[in-house]
Amino acid sequence: MSDPLLSVEDLTVTYRAAGKSVPAVxxxxxxxxxxxxLGLAGExxxxxxxxxxxxxxxLPLGAKTGGKxxxxxxxxxxxxxxxxxxxxxxxxxxxxxGALHALNPxxxxxxxxxxxxxxxxGALTDRAxxxxxxxxxxxxxxxxxxxxSYPHQLSGGQRQRVLIAMALACDPALLIADEPxxxxxxxxxAQVLALLERLRTERGLAMIFITHDLSVLTHTTKRLAVxxxxxxxxxxxxxxxxxxxxxxxxxxxxxxxPSIGDPGSRMHPSGLAGDPPDPTDLxxxxxxxxxxxxxxxxxxxxxxxLVAAGEDRSAACVLVGT
Amino acid sequence: xxxxxxxxxxxxxFGAARAVDGVDLTVETGEVLALVGxxxxxxxxxxxxxxxxxxxxxxxxxxxxxxxxNHGPAARSYRRDVQMVFQDPTGALNxxxxxxxxxxxxxxxxxxxxxxxxxxxxxxxxxxxxxxxRFFPLYPHEVSGGQRQRAVIAGAMILHPKLLLADEPVASLxxxxxGEILALLRRLVDQTGLTVLVVTHDLGLAWNIAxxxxxxxxxxxxxxxxxxxxxxxxxxxxxxxxxxxxxxxxHLEPQILIGEIPDPTRIPTGCRFHPRCPVVAGxxxxxxGILEMCKSVDPQFLEGVACHxxxxxxxxxxx
Numbered sequence: 001m002s003d004p005l006l007s008v009e010d011l012t013v014t015y016r017a018a019g020k021s022v023p024a025v026x027x028x029x030x031x032x033x034x035x036x037x038l039g040l041a042g043e044x045x046x047x048x049x050x051x052x053x054x055x056x057x058x059l060p061l062g063a064k065t066g067g068k069x070x071x072x073x074x075x076x077x078x079x080x081x082x083x084x085x086x087x088x089x090x091x092x093x094x095x096x097x098g099a100l101h102a103l104n105p106x107x108x109x110x111x112x113x114x115x116x117x118x119x120x121x122g123a124l125t126d127r128a129x130x131x132x133x134x135x136x137x138x139x140x141x142x143x144x145x146x147x148x149s150y151p152h153q154l155s156g157g158q159r160q161r162v163l164i165a166m167a168l169a170c171d172p173a174l175l176i177a178d179e180p181x182x183x184x185x186x187x188x189x190a191q192v193l194a195l196l197e198r199l200r201t202e203r204g205l206a207m208i209f210i211t212h213d214l215s216v217l218t219h220t221t222k223r224l225a226v227x228x229x230x231x232x233x234x235x236x237x238x239x240x241x242x243x244x245x246x247x248x249x250x251x252x253x254x255x256x257x258p259s260i261g262d263p264g265s266r267m268h269p270s271g272l273a274g275d276p277p278d279p280t281d282l283x284x285x286x287x288x289x290x291x292x293x294x295x296x297x298x299x300x301x302x303x304x305x306l307v308a309a310g311e312d313r314s315a316a317c318v319l320v321g322t
Numbered sequence: 323x324x325x326x327x328x329x330x331x332x333x334x335x336f337g338a339a340r341a342v343d344g345v346d347l348t349v350e351t352g353e354v355l356a357l358v359g360x361x362x363x364x365x366x367x368x369x370x371x372x373x374x375x376x377x378x379x380x381x382x383x384x385x386x387x388x389x390x391x392n393h394g395p396a397a398r399s400y401r402r403d404v405q406m407v408f409q410d411p412t413g414a415l416n417x418x419x420x421x422x423x424x425x426x427x428x429x430x431x432x433x434x435x436x437x438x439x440x441x442x443x444x445x446x447x448x449x450x451x452x453x454x455x456r457f458f459p460l461y462p463h464e465v466s467g468g469q470r471q472r473a474v475i476a477g478a479m480i481l482h483p484k485l486l487l488a489d490e491p492v493a494s495l496x497x498x499x500x501g502e503i504l505a506l507l508r509r510l511v512d513q514t515g516l517t518v519l520v521v522t523h524d525l526g527l528a529w530n531i532a533x534x535x536x537x538x539x540x541x542x543x544x545x546x547x548x549x550x551x552x553x554x555x556x557x558x559x560x561x562x563x564x565x566x567x568x569x570x571x572x573h574l575e576p577q578i579l580i581g582e583i584p585d586p587t588r589i590p591t592g593c594r595f596h597p598r599c600p601v602v603a604g605x606x607x608x609x610x611g612i613l614e615m616c617k618s619v620d621p622q623f624l625e626g627v628a629c630h631x632x633x634x635x636x637x638x639x640x641x
Contacts, residue, residue, distance in 0.1 A: 043496040044467065155582055156361070185360040186523050190567035190578045212497050215569040256497040259570045260529045260553050267508065269530040271501025275466040 004031040004070075005173055005206050006055070006092075011067035013050045013059065013230075020280050024050040026230035027067070034173065035204040039217030039238060041253065042227035045276050048210050049097075051227070052176050055208075056088055071174070089116045093167035095160075097179035102163055103151040110147025113137075113166045120170050136165040140195060157188035164195065168203075175199075176208045181216060193220055215257040218242040226250045229277055229287035232306060236313030246315035249288050286318070294319065326351040326485060326517050327372060331381035333541075334367050338587040341367040343541030344381070346623065349485070354511055354518045356528035356549070358564070359538035362583040365521045368538070369487050372519070373406060385485075402432050405478035409490040411470035415462040421446070422458040425477045432481060441480055449476035450506055468499035475506065486510075488520040492527065504531050525568050529553055537561045540583055540594045547626045557632045559601045592617040593630060601631045 013025035025047040032038055040048045053059050055069055057076055069076040071091055079087065096102040104112055113136060114129040134144040140161040151159055160180060167175055177196065181189040197220065199205055209221050217224055217238060224238040226249065234247040245251045252272040258265035274291040277283060283290050289299040298318060306314040327349035334342040342364045349355050359365045370376040372383055374390050374397070383390045385404070391397040405428075408414045415424050425442045433441075446454035449472040462470055471491065478486060488507065492500040508531045510516045520532065528535045528549055535552045537545045537560065545558040556562045566574035579598045584590060596602050596616045607613045612630045615621075621628045 043498055157582060186525070186564060186567055187360055187579050188582065190576065194578055213569075214497065219569055253497055256501050257570050258526045258529050260525060260565070260568060261571070261573065266529060266550070267531065269501040269504035269508065271503075271505060272498035273502065275468065275499075 003033075003073075005034050005036075005072060006032040006208075007068075007070040008051075008055065009068040009070070011051065011054060011069060012065065013047065013054050014064045014066075015050075015060075016062055016064075017280075022279050023282075024063075024230055024279060025054065028227075028230075028232055030225060030232065030235070032174070032206050032208065034206055035200070037200065037207040037209065037221040037223070039214075039221035039224045040208060040210045040227060041212060041214045041217055041224065043212060043276050045279070046227040047230040048227050049178055052094065052178050052208065052210055055176060056092055056094060057084060058094070086120070089167075089172065090120055090170040091172055092174040092176065093170070093172040095163050095167045095175065095177040095180050097182055103159060105151055107150075108147065109149050109151060109154070109162050110134075110137075113147075113162065113169055116166065116169045132169070133165075136168060137162075139168070139199075140165045141191075155188075157184055157191060160184060160188075160192055161195065164192075164199070168199070171203075172205075174206045174208070176210070178210045179212075180209075182211065182213070189216070196220065213257070214242065214253050226253065229282060230279065231287075231316065233288065233317070234313075234315040235306065236309075236315075240313065246309045246313065246320050247288075247317045248292050248294050248319075250315075252293075286316075324351050325349065326386060327519070328384045328387075329368070329372065329381070330384070332368070332371060332378045332383060333380040334364075334371055334376060335379045340541050340586050340589055342371065342378075343586075343589065345538075345541070345543050347536055347543055347546070349517060349519055350534075351484075351517055352511065352515050353533040354508065354520060354531050356532035356535045357519060357521045357538060358523060358525060358528060358535055360523060360583055362540070362586065363538040364541040364586070365538050366489060369406075369489060369519065369521055373404060373487060374400065398432075402481045403484045405481060405483040405486050407471075407474055407478055407486060407488040407491050410494045411467065411474045412462065412494075414474050415470060417462055419461075420458065421451075421460050421462070421465065421473045424462075424473060425480055428477055429480045442476075445476040445480035446473070448479055448510070449473070450502070451476065466499075467495055468502060471495060471499075471503055472506065475503075475510075479510065482514075484517060486516055486518045488518060490522055490524075491520065493522070493524065501530070507531060525553065525565060526570060537564070540589060541586060542594060542628065543623070544595065544629070545627045557627045558595075558629045559599050559631065560595050563600060592619055593621050593628075595629075601629075607631060 009029050011025055011028045015022040015024055042048050054065050065077055110133045113133045117129050118124055133147050137144050137146055142161050181192050200207055221238055224241045225232045225235045228249050234250045242254050245254055255270040277287050285300040285302055286304050289295045302318055304316045304318055306316045309315045309320045325348045329345055329347040332342055332345045357365050371378050391400050422442055425445055426438050429438055429441050443454040446457055451457045451472050492503050507518055511518055532549045535549050536543050539560050545561045556565050563577040563579050565571055566577045577600050590597050593616045601607050602616055607616050615630045621630050
């Protein structure tokens with residue numbers, strides 16, 4: 001991997017709530033090359049959305065970030081506001097979750113897609129922007145006449161396509177998709193995933209795909225990172241991680257999605273007891289140990305970090321490599 | 323097994339929209355039946371009709387052999403026997419009410435205050451919230467999403483219903499919690515003889531807990547059968563397409579249907595699925611000589627499936 005597009009080093013995100021500091025992301029490191037895809041999986045509250053928002057500095061005021069986010073060689077966290085504005089949308093764009101709420105209900109879809117283009121290119125005429133909008137709409141598989149529609153006139157899947165068109169408006173090299181298919185039907189989800197895959201190959205987009213549905217990721221992204229309590233606890237090629245996870249948490253997540261036709265999961269739903277830990281009151285040692293089915297005494301003492309686990313894979317568990 | 327609910331020729335119209343368009347469906351006592359379909363297939367309208375919240379425009383729903391009552395003491399007892407669990411537990415609970423109050427409410431309406439505390443404790447424990455007393459004073463925001471859904475289920479179970487209608491009970495929950503809630507539903511069925519009709523678009527859920535699956539498309543049930551059979555050898559092309567795009571299914575070539583469910587005010591002629599049907603689009607219907615039938619004749623529901631291509635032809639050779 002020469003010259004990664006994005007390189008995140010020891011990133012931390014800390015919120016403040018009720019006078020307490022809440023560590024949401026606790027030291028995450030990863031890299032992404034041009035055209036590469038990475039899936040980020042984990043439960044609500046594991047820090048995956050905070051991580052995504054930190055990459056483009058979209059966190060609320062009062063959130064403190066540490067570490068480095070290098071996007072095409074520049075540190076996003078150290079950028080001046082003007083430079084940051086220029087980078088957002090043109091170098092990296094986000095497709096937000098909840099297609100229902102991410103669009104302005106009283107503005108035509110075409111105008112919303114044109115907005116970032118007009119803001120980023122002062123020389124662009126309205127007419128040229130309108131033409132570009134039509135091109136983008138047909139690129140994401142929507143009829144051009146939808147430019148004049150309002151969001152409520154579109155279905156959930158169509159709105160999600162509009163959001164993707166919007167994210168592509170300024171031709172970014174990196175697309176961050178935060179739960180882009182969560183609220184969608186199975187068939188529509190398949191349509192959106194196929195669209196993202198087509199865009200990746202046609203445009204050479206690098207993609208970070210965030211979801212709690214691990215099964216979606218295995219087919220969409222080449223690499224997979226599983227997050228727990230603000231850290232990556234396992235990382236590796238998607239198919240390997242999904243079929244043979246090292247970390248007991250990854251194992252529980254993969255088992256939660258039954259393989260239809262597998263007699264082992266028929267009439268036998270598999271879950272993980274307990275709840276994610278309170279970030280203000282993390283257990284000592286491994287934060288997963290309180291829910292871990294294979295916990296040992298030493299887990300309470302060792303705050304384990306990612307260690308190499310075979311070729312191209314790593315996991316944060318004392319049982320790995322022993 | 324005897325049938326608990328009998329849906330016979332039920333149609334529900336909203337103006338020109340035919341939301342449910344002639345559904346026959348039986349729910350057997352003590353089973354988990356998964357009603358599967360996309361948004362707009364009419365599955366939610368159908369369970370609202372079973373619940374008595376919606377009158378059918380045509381046809382009838384009967385419960386234990388009698389028509390669903392809509393007033394008087396019989397309706398009161400029906401509302402005890404049939405309980406509902408919604409998709410989003412956060413929306414289903416009053417944020418200003420404690421878990422105790424939320425669970426006790428149904429009991430109070432039907433039985434007054436007598437034995438309330440014991441009943442609430444029993445319901446919470448049966449839903450896996452132990453020790454129950456710890457949850458009495460907590461507000462919904464003080465417990466996790468999974469515990470909130472357990473509280474909603476406890477609120478339904480306190481009345482010892484015969485039928486539980488669950489609308490996407492795990493769709494808004496994390497993957498790790500999903501399995502726990504499904505295991506709870508299955509355990510309630512196995513241990514208390516409860517019957518569950520679960521509405522979902524998640525075929526993995528059906529594989530996990532359902533005895534039978536019914537697939538709905540545009541207001542109609544297009545295929546019904548035992549889960550093992552439907553998910554191993556789907557006969558309707560729509561079921562086949564749905565199954566092929568489940569990320570965990572590897573033995574079927576993904577068939578991504580174009581477009582979305584049509585508008586229920588303009589249901590296509592002939593087989594309602596024909597404009598999106600891969601059997602029609604791929605030319606197979608033409609080769610079988612049934613293309614004209616697909617376009618003009620509404621297929622009858624025969625031996626668990628409503629498809630012109632399925633009954634005689636697909637017997638051995640289906641994918």
